Amino acid sequence: MTTLTVTSKGQVTLKKELLQHLGVKPGQKIEVDPMPGGQLAVRAVRQEGGWEDVFGILAGETDKVATIEEMNEAIAKGWAGLK
Template sequence: MTTLTVTAKGQVTLRKDLLKHLGVEPGQKIEVSELPGGRIEVKAARPGGTIDSFIGLLAGKTRKVATIEEMNEAAASGWAGRE
């Protein structure tokens, strides 16, 4: 079990090993759910799979023209919450 310290501002910093366990990288979000008995559940937030999040998925990542197979793979990864 890991013990974390609450700062004077009421904030808690998760250690790198916990973030790695969640599969969360800097800039990504986590979800916290309140459970009975003063407990919480923390998990990695996954994108909802909107078309807005899909559009521009490859923008700026490559200078070459993507093949249809590469576009299909990017679409599948984007909708599955992977980048």
């Protein structure tokens, strides 16, 4: 069990190993829910999104243009566990 100290402003800093356990990195968020008996439930906020959010993410990062055949070959190799 880890003991944390509350500051005069009512703030608590989570230790590095607790943040690692939650899988939280700087700039990410956590949720805290009050529970019965004076307890809190803490969990990492998971980002939600769909395919639309990743379209174009690599645009302008390379000059190479892959053909459909090259993409299909890369996909097949990936599924087969090949590089």
